Amino acid sequence: QDDHESDFQTARTATRATNLFTTHTSVASGFDHFSRSLLRLYLTPWLEGRDLNVDQLLALGSQPSSPDNQxxxxxxxxxxxxxxxxxxxxxxxxxHQKVTQTIFQPFFPRWPAEDIPADYVTNGIHTPSWDSPESDAIWTRACGKDRWRRPLQSTCPMTDIADxxxxxxRRLERARLITYLRRRLASQHCEQNPGNNHEAACGLLLDHETLTLGFARRFTEYKRPDLLLKDQExxxxxxxxRDRPIQIVLAGKAHPYDLPGKDIIRRWKAFSRRPDVEGKVVFIEDYDLGVANQLIQGVDVWLNCPRHPWEACGTSGMKVLVNGGLNLSQYDGWWAEAWNPDVGWAIRPGATFDELSGSNNHDHDLSDMEQLFDLLENxxxxxxxxxxxxxxxxxxxxxxxxxxxQLTAAYSANRMVREYVEQFYLPMAEMGSRRSSETARELLGEYREISRHWSRLRFNSFNTGEDSGSQxxxxxxxxxxxxxQRIAVELVAEDSEHGPxxxxxxxxxHPLGGSPHTYLYECTVPSRPEGHYTPRLRVRDERLNLPLENPAILWLR
Structure with missing residues (x-):
């Protein structure tokens, strides 16, 4: 704006082509909202030099709750x-792309969720931050020291590593975790003196050769860290x-105001102090990245069972991959893309988006708990x-x-950054290079003119003829x-038993000679029953990302 001495709207049009908005939010209630009074208090000095006032800023980021409340x-x-x-x-x-289309749909009035132009890049983790010394040695021998700085040359890097x-x-990683846990638990025991058994409270009953399950993250209700507690027997x-023992390591914190989350922690602690459980289930306090790193390197199975759609992606399970840990996770987020029977276990595998969306409540908690126990037991x-x-x-x-x-490289930041660069940054930079201030002014002028006319656009007639299976x-x-040339006319049919x-x-x-500004449009499609096809008008312009940059749309009905 300052460089080209342009007004705010021209500057916005010129620069938005190179701006990428990545959302990690899964529910609309997660969007931050700020009142007019707060905007005036904090932004007025900045806005004064930007050819913008609070009301104009609000117009860019607000919708009236009703027609009467503007x-x-x-x-x-x-x-x-x-x-x-x-x-x-x-x-x-x-x-999460589908979740985003659903929760962003109100920002695109009259557009179906399927047409909301949300893309996706699945998250990835910085693998070198989470690998153990033991796995680092294995991976270095298999792929070289600089393996995470470039795409892996081998699709099966572990081929030459013996069972x-x-x-x-895996045994050395688990043994190192047990040593760490004993040290941490001894410190906790000295500070609090909990439980009935000194040896159990200090972690001395934890075993180096026992199957170790881990759950470590923020404790909140939607993550369902208490799913195992729903059937304590x-x-x-x-x-x-005795013959097939397990031990469970838990760590995490709840938000200070998250009372259900804090209650889940209390229930796990109470359960872990039962005489018949003590020493087999341990809770590590003061959870931080250091604790997470130790657990991720040492556990055999990583548990994750969030309630859809609250988990946009989830990355904790990605971190155990490099260390040979396996995932037992809800079929959601990244695990819905990564899972197959060869790499781990999934709760409700293969569930469709609609099936998953039906679980944004407690309806599936008991059935998911049953599946979790069935997988563990069988x-x-x-x-x-x-x-x-x-x-x-x-x-x-x-x-x-x-x-x-199959999964370590695919869910690394290496892959993720490449996708952002190739799919977003480079093409967006190319589009941005064509958005000069002059081009932006032309676009603004054109679309102000379209907006001025839009309310008077209409369909005059809609007819159909049928011939041998087509209409x-x-x-x-x-x-x-x-x-x-600036208007696209399309015929839309929704998914039904008659087709996708x-x-x-x-x-x-051709234009209609006797009716100015009126045109005849035509297309032929497979036959469907009456009422299944509906025409619509929308803006057409290859210079824009539509409907994001202009959501104008008109349906026949």
Whole structure:
């Protein structure tokens, strides 16, 4: 704005093509809102030099709650403001793309959720921050020291690593975790003197050779860290097994005002202090990145069971991949893309988006809990203890190998950054290079003119003819003087038993000589029952990302 001495709207049009808005929010209630009074208090001095006032800023990031309420209690919605300042936007997993389309739909009036132009790049983690010394040695031998600075040359980097070496890596990682836990628990015991058994409270009953499950993250209700506690008798049977024992390591914090989250922590602590449980379930306090790092390197199975759609992607499970840890997770976020039977276990595998969306409540808690216990009892625990004559669980190690081969690089920041660069930054920079201040002024002028005419656009007639399994539709459209090259006419059919959702471009056949500014459009499509096809008008302009930069749309009905 300062460099080109332009007004704010011209500057916004010129620069938004290079702005990418990445949202990690899964529910609309997660959008920040700020009142007019706060905006005046903090932004007025800055706005004075920007050819912008508080009301204009609010117009970019607010919607009236009703037609009668145009301005009195408007609040600045930061998500809507970001949309109106950006050229593209994306979610952080394939499922989160659909969630984003759903919760952003109110910002695109009369646009179906499927047409909301949300893209996605699945998150990735900085792998070198989370690998153990043991796994680093294995990966260095397999792929070289600089492996995470470039795409891996091998799609199966663990091919030349023997089962014995992978299992020894896993045993050493688990043993190091147990040593760490004993040190931490001894400190906790000295400070609080909890429980009934000194040895158990200090972690001395934790075993280097026992299957170790881990759950470490923020404790909040939607993450369902208490799913195992919903059937304590069944959990007690698993913990009491002499021949196939398990131990569970928990760590995390709740937000100071998250009372349900804090209650879950209290219930886990109370459970862990039962005489028949103490020493087999441990809770590590003062959770931080250091604690997370130790658990991620040492646990055999990482548990994650959030309630859809609150988990946009989830990255904690990605961090265990490099260390040979396996995931037992809800089929959601990144795990819905990564999971197959060779690499781990999924709760409700293969669930569709609609099926997942039906679980944004407690309806699925009990069925998900049942699946979690079934997987532990029938697959996870037997698989860990199914060893050969050399004491190696070959099938388990096979899963470790597949998980490390297929998923470690695919869910690294290396891959994620490449996708952002190739799919977003480079094409957006190219589009931005064509948005000079002069071009921006032209675009603004054109679209102010379109906006001035838009309310007078209309459909004059809509007809159909049928011939051997196909239908030909014609529609007369009055454009009120708008250049017909700037308007797309499309025929839309929603998904039904008669076929998938389709959008078919209608071709302009000719203007109607006796009716100024009116054109006849036509297309031929597969036959469907009456009422299944509906025409619509929208803006057409390859210079813009639509409908983000101009959501104008008109339907016949």
């Amino acid at each position: 301005s009195t209690d408007l609040k600045l919605n930061m998500a809507l403001l970001a949309l109106n300042m950006s050229g593209r936007f994306n979610g952080v997993s394939r499922i 014995e070496e992978l299992w020894e890596m 069944r959990l007690l049977k698993l913990l009491a097994s 697959e996870v625990i037997p698989g860990f203890y199914d060893v050969d004559s050399e004491g190696i669980p070959r099938n388990w190690v096979g899963r470790m190998r597949a998980s490390m081969d 030909t539709f014609t529609v007369e459209v009055y454009l009120d003087g708008i250049d017909e 959702r389709t959008i078919t471009a209608m071709q302009m056949k």
